[in-house]
Amino acid sequence: MLEGFGTVGVVIALGALLAHLGVLDLHGQKVLSTVSFLVATPALLVVTLQGNDVSTVFSAGMIAVAAGVVATIVGSVLVSWRRKETMGEGVVGVMAATYGNTGNLGLPIATYVLGSAVLVAPTMLFQLILLQPAILTLLDAARSERRLRVSEVLLRPVRNPITIGAFVGIAMVVLGWSLPGWLGDPVDLIGNLAVPCMLLAYGVSLRLGPLPGRGVAPSVLWGRVGMKLLLQPLVTYLTGHYLLGLDGAELLAVVVLSALPTAQNTFVIATRYGTGQVMARDVIFVSTLLSVPAIALIAWLLS
Template identity: 50%
Template sequence: MGGVLGGFATIAAVVGLGVLVGHIKLVDAAGQRTLSLLAFYVASPALLVTVLAESDPAEVFSGHLVATVAGVAAAVLAIAVLAVRRGWDLGTTVVASLCSGYVNAGNLGIPVAAYALGDAALVAPVLLLQLLVLQPLALTLLDVDRSPGRMSVGKVLLRPVTNPLTIGTGLGVLLAVTDTRLPQPVQDPLALVGGMAVPAMLIAYGVALRLGPLPGRGVRPRALVAVVGLKMVAQPLAAYAAGRFLLGMDDLDLFAVTLLAALPTAQNVFVVATRYERGVLLARDAIFVSTVCAAPAAVVIAALLA
């Protein structure tokens, strides 16, 4: 479990740095937003190109994909029911769905897969599902929600291919499928800029923690409990059930899909929420609470399944 706990410690340290720079007023609210937008429009697309170019797209069609989809579907469908009952707008519903189903598969999932599970490739189905399906769909719905007027079908279909994160994802997958290597003068700057994405997300998140209301005070507690409960309980349970009863996975694969489904909400959900100004405090608090809960959850899962 050293890889799991080490990943959490690294994230906590960088978020703590963000809290510090917000506390000493080195970065104010406007600077925090600028940092988030820089991560959204520049650094994250560069990171997606370089990471996905090295991936194996065939991994997404493994049995792990079915269990991953089952976990995400259980959480998102529950959020849809909750949104209807509470009258949430489309944007808030999309952000809440991301909070409950979009796991931190990048900067936490990769070390967990490598050190706790012994194979970094195990996180590939989660990464590709999120980047190729969940993210483009969520961004399209958020674009529709923010549009001042009714969007035509053509504009709706064009939105995903004009979004910087989707463009970065598409280019990365195209490079991987065609086994194409970027020229060094292109690869090196992309890698350098992409390396800024995760630290920028975490620091911006830490600044938001310091400058905004304390976690749990900016959103309704019942909504926060529901979203985090679906993320940390419903999603891993659904993934486990699909892996065991539908796919008949062996013990190692079952442990892998359950543990990865119990990862906390990804930090880039906060960046997306900030970009579209929907559910920002909900995203911030869900990331915080789910990250705090993730280490104990991982220990419990390991004790039961490892």
């Protein structure tokens, strides 16, 4: 677990150092975020999802994960309503409070803490199938200068590269397909750009933007961090244990993975849509620091 967090921290620090030395500026940060959003992340999703077993991916654990996510969505929407945030700010706030870092932190934690990387699949798939397409569609609608027709809203997900990558990967899971080597190798190579680009862009923002905690109201920051690290895993545990009868490794997996910090691609998406960037960055920063003791405590209590 510490190795996974340490790897992430080193790359973020490198991004901050490059910004400090003038190698990367805010324009460079935007380029890195754009490459990650439009090209690298869709490729990564295809590579990550292909080859998974359908029964492992679509399991009861996904229902427990969904319950925790719904609880944090409700809490985040209430925060946005009370603060009279714009639709775009509110949607990014929901993502910051719900969307866990299943990629570059979930996979190593599943391996080192839970014993199998496959256990991250239900959490990752729920985020990719339902949560992320809904968030991107709402952000597209919020950015549009006119009111979108129902047909346009329904078609938005199939025009978004990240959603397309997720659906292609899911289709390959269902059909049991894998990319042939001549195509899979370049897609894998491009997908490997996603996480480094995200982390370097995030490091640049930490160095050139407002210091963490100074660019967003404390009530918003700590409210969404609390929802991510406390409310979501608690509701996931109660649902999984008492309603679905999960126990042992499967229960431990969904609760630990519900306590993952906010994903870096929340900041990438906020940058892409030009709304809520500082809030997303600060929630990622604080939740990442606090998730280490949170996940260790959950693993100790449920092991």
